Amino acid sequence: MSTYLVFGATGNVGRRVTERLSWSGAAVRATSRRPESARLPEGVEVVAPDLTAPGVLEDVEAVFLMWPFHSAEQAGPFVEAIKRNVRRVVFMTGGGVRPGLPPEEQPNPVARWHATVEHLIEQSGVEWTVLSPSTFMTNTLWWSDQIRAGDTVRGAYGSVTMTPIHEDDIAAVAVAAMTGSGHGGRRYDLTGPEALTQAEQVRVIGEAIGRPLRWVELSVAEERERLLADPSFPDSFVDELLAGYAKMTSAPPPAPTTTVEDVTGTPPATLAAWAAEHAGAFERFPA
Ligand SMILES: NC(=O)c1ccc[n+]([C@@H]2O[C@H](COP(=O)([O-])OP(=O)(O)OC[C@H]3O[C@@H](n4cnc5c(N)ncnc54)[C@H](OP(=O)(O)O)[C@@H]3O)[C@@H](O)[C@H]2O)c1
Missing domain, CATH: 3.40.50.720 (NAD(P)-binding Rossmann-like Domain)
Incomplete structure (x- = not known):
């Protein structure tokens, strides 16, 4: 075997x-x-x-x-x-x-x-x-502490658009390419099914877990300070992340590709489905 x-x-x-x-x-x-x-x-x-x-x-x-x-x-x-x-x-x-x-x-x-x-x-x-792959849906867990603590997510660049993808859809394509034929010499751009701003992602997660979540826009300086104070976020990555968002605001917004479905025969999962699957990670902190 x-x-x-x-x-x-x-x-x-x-x-x-x-x-x-x-x-x-x-x-x-x-x-x-x-x-x-x-x-x-x-x-x-x-x-x-x-x-x-x-x-x-x-x-x-x-x-x-x-x-x-x-x-x-x-x-x-x-x-x-x-x-x-x-x-x-x-x-x-x-x-x-x-x-x-x-x-x-x-x-x-x-x-x-x-x-x-x-x-x-x-x-x-x-x-x-x-x-x-495009940005992983699991990146939204960066917001989980804020969502567990209240109904808002504070951050900068709420209008930046992404096409988040479920990690399992990437895995499905990987397995197809490892075990099947016809994938040699191919570069697959993998995305989820929707283009969503960061603020929209927060709203979708809220709908999936049954809470009215809302994005609160911070200035870049406030967001930088917030991320540097967050012990779970590597300091060395803060400026790179913010510079990346700044670039994304001036570039054309990304569009979803059909590659996951083309390769696997199954459409990629929505962020709502991913959030329902991970609802436990967003549960309110006990009072
Ligand atoms: N997050 C995104 O939105 C995104 C988007 C596009 C591409 N990517 C790319 O995806 C990759 C990250 O994938 P992921 O999120 O699935 O990984 P991950 O959850 O960060 O896990 C990292 C894996 O690498 C292993 N690992 C970590 N440091 C290692 C080391 N020094 N030597 C050997 N193994 C090590 C860990 O295994 P153990 O701890 O068990 O050893 C773990 O299995 C990166 O290349 C990133 O650029 C990410």
Whole structure:
């Protein structure tokens, strides 16, 4: 039986990829730095996240790869190991990558690392598919503490439009590309079904959980201060995030693609469905 390797198997998307493969009866090997707390389906073999380690890619038909690292240092050795051992790789790239631009011309470091991995994979001779997802619906959990504490979400750039996607829809496309044919050499732009401003996303979540939630616009300076004071939000990411939103306000709003349905035969989930599934995360704090 073919084995599938999922890199980053405890992540938002990797966990869903692992579950989908495992529930289909496939043999799955999955990476985690903490196997004891990985909570992956029974039968999944958990290994350390090093594709160059002996045995990790043995008998592997296809790899799901994402890039959790803060440099592209390991990209060369990882892609070399994939090239030597594996027929197919599905790489989930970063949202900021501009296709067609070489890595060194990408707009920020995160995009440069992801573009470097893409470039190496595309040059490797391995059958590859790149998944380029829009913003994950799970990002709305950034608002969960505010929603648990009251009926408003305070933030800047409420009019910025996104096409949020359910992590499981990305996983469904990943599994189709890992296990099926016809996906080699394709770069899939994956989105959810709707274009929604941040303020609209808050309203939709409210409707799904039965509360009248509302966006309260902050100035950029107020939002910067709020994010820097939030211990759950990495300080190093604050300015990058705000600069990204500023750029998005001046760019044409993104439009949904049909790729999830084209590849899987199933339309992507709405934010309302995602929020109903995650309603527990938005429940009011006990009084
Ligand atoms: N969020 C978005 O809106 C969005 C949009 C487009 C693209 N993306 C891209 O999606 C990726 C993030 O995916 P995700 O949200 O599914 O992941 P995630 O939930 O952040 O999980 C990260 C995964 O990587 C593993 N990991 C973390 N640090 C590691 C390290 N130093 N060495 C080895 N493994 C490590 C973790 O495993 P253990 O902790 O178990 O070891 C975990 O399985 C990024 O590349 C991001 O650019 C995100």
